[in-house]
Amino acid sequence: MRLRLRPDGSFRIVQLTDLHIGSKPYAAEDYQTFDLIEAAFTKLDADLIMITGDLIWSHGVPQADEVYSELLDRFNQFDIPIAITYGNHDAEDEFVRADLRRMEAKLHHHVPKMNAKLVGDRQSYTIEIFDAEGRHIDHVLYVFDSGADASQPVGIYDWIAPDQVTWFNQVSRTYSDRPQGKRDLVFQHIPLPEYWQAAEAIETGECNETNDMISAPYINTGLFASLYLSGRIAGVFCGHDHDNNFVGTYHGIKLAYGQISGYQCYGDLDRGARIIELKAGQMKTYTLSRSEF
Numbered sequence: 001m002r003l004r005l006r007p008d009g010s011f012r013i014v015q016l017t018d019l020h021i022g023s024k025p026y027a028a029e030d031y032q033t034f035d036l037i038e039a040a041f042t043k044l045d046a047d048l049i050m051i052t053g054d055l056i057w058s059h060g061v062p063q064a065d066e067v068y069s070e071l072l073d074r075f076n077q078f079d080i081p082i083a084i085t086y087g088n089h090d091a092e093d094e095f096v097r098a099d100l101r102r103m104e105a106k107l108h109h110h111v112p113k114m115n116a117k118l119v120g121d122r123q124s125y126t127i128e129i130f131d132a133e134g135r136h137i138d139h140v141l142y143v144f145d146s147g148a149d150a151s152q153p154v155g156i157y158d159w160i161a162p163d164q165v166t167w168f169n170q171v172s173r174t175y176s177d178r179p180q181g182k183r184d185l186v187f188q189h190i191p192l193p194e195y196w197q198a199a200e201a202i203e204t205g206e207c208n209e210t211n212d213m214i215s216a217p218y219i220n221t222g223l224f225a226s227l228y229l230s231g232r233i234a235g236v237f238c239g240h241d242h243d244n245n246f247v248g249t250y251h252g253i254k255l256a257y258g259q260i261s262g263y264q265c266y267g268d269l270d271r272g273a274r275i276i277e278l279k280a281g282q283m284k285t286y287t288l289s290r291s292e293f
Contacts (some may be wrong), residue, residue, distance in 0.1 A: 001081060001111060003048060005132045008279070011139065014046040015187070015274040017239030017258035018054045020089065020265040021071055023061040029263035032271070034074060036261055036290050040273050041078035043293045048111065048127070049080055050141075052239040052258055053087025053189030054265075064095045068103055076108045083111045083127055083141075087189035087240060088148035088157065097121040097145065113143075115171045119163045122147055126171060129278075139183050139278055140175050140232075142168060144223075146190040155218030157190050157240075165223050172230050181281045182234035182252075186227060191216045191238045191257070194224045198248030198255035205246030205257065205287065208268065215241050227253060234283045237274065242267030245274075245287055259287040 005011050016037070021030050041049065055071060058064040075082055084104065091097045098121055104110055113125035122145035129139040147158030175184075193216045199207050207213055227233040228251050235254035242265060247256040259272040270289035277284045 001109065002134055003081060003111060003127065003129045004134050005129065005138055006047070007132050009132065010277060010279040011047050011129055012045060013048045013050050013276040013278070014040055014044045015050045015052060015237055015258045015276060016040060016261040017052040017189075018087070018242055018260050018262050018265060019051070019056070019071070020054055020262035021056045021067055022264045023057070024063070024067060027264055032263040033261065036271055037074060039290065039293055040261075041080055044273060044275065044288070046080055049082045050187055050237075051082070051084045052187050052237060053085055053146075054089045054239065054262075055084070055086075057089055057264070058095045059089065059092035064093075065099060065103065068100065069106070072103060072106050076106070079109065081109050081111045082107060083143060085143050085145050085188060091148070097123070115174075117167050119161045119167070122161065122164070124164050124167050137175065137178060139185070142172075142184065142186045144186065144188040146188040146238075150217065150219075152219070157215055157217050159217035159219040160188075160192070160221050160223045162221050165221055165226055168223065169226050172232065175232075179281065180231070182232060182283075183281050184232045184234065185276070185283070186233060186236040188236070188238055190240050192224050192236060192255065193217060193220045194250050195238070195248070195255050198250045199246065201248045201250065202246045203248060206244065206269070207246050208243035209241050214244070224250075224253075235276070235285065237276070243269055245269055247285060254283070254285070256285060259289070
């Protein structure tokens, strides 16, 4: 499967995040999430569906693998490419990330993972989007597994590992033979620490989380610096904080939250999706609530 721009040079990504499908028998909120998933696949004209973590609850959930398998079956009803990274609730107890990745094999339209690398049990990879003729790479999407709980007693949530930053620096250089400009994107679950600065320069959306407002790691391993110095990254997209859906700009890179998509979890924002449109080396992004599609 080779992703290509449309004949008019455009490409549309639909970001879903924090689906949080619960245990069986499914709750009414889970069926609302299933309805949103179906509407997103059928009505939002996506060239790629990107899901940025917390697809399921796994802590204390009997047969979490069965819940995840049935969710993948729902994705398979639609003929649209799909890509996934994981969040802090997908792999808890005995259900680990390696199990999730193995189960991805049952997806009918999973996009190819290029340059895939494991750091511990966390996988980073790239997605390549070619020109309309399928000859040259036009955009690169960098997908990071941002982990779960902090691995050291500093803060609450994990941070991008230094080896993942090294991976980005090495892999991004292999894509240097392309037109200049900010054409590439990053997707992960947990926001980067620089989202605190982006929250001071919000262009669209809301920042409603209580306490620290941004549930980013307290350890900064320098990924944003590498993204900036590459000169290629137009935007970073995450999930995790259900009551945040803003886009802010920090040093010329847009730092954006998805729109919370799942109903079986906290959050007062309307459930929905984020749309990311690429065309002529430019990026446009906005959110849609479920009532709008």
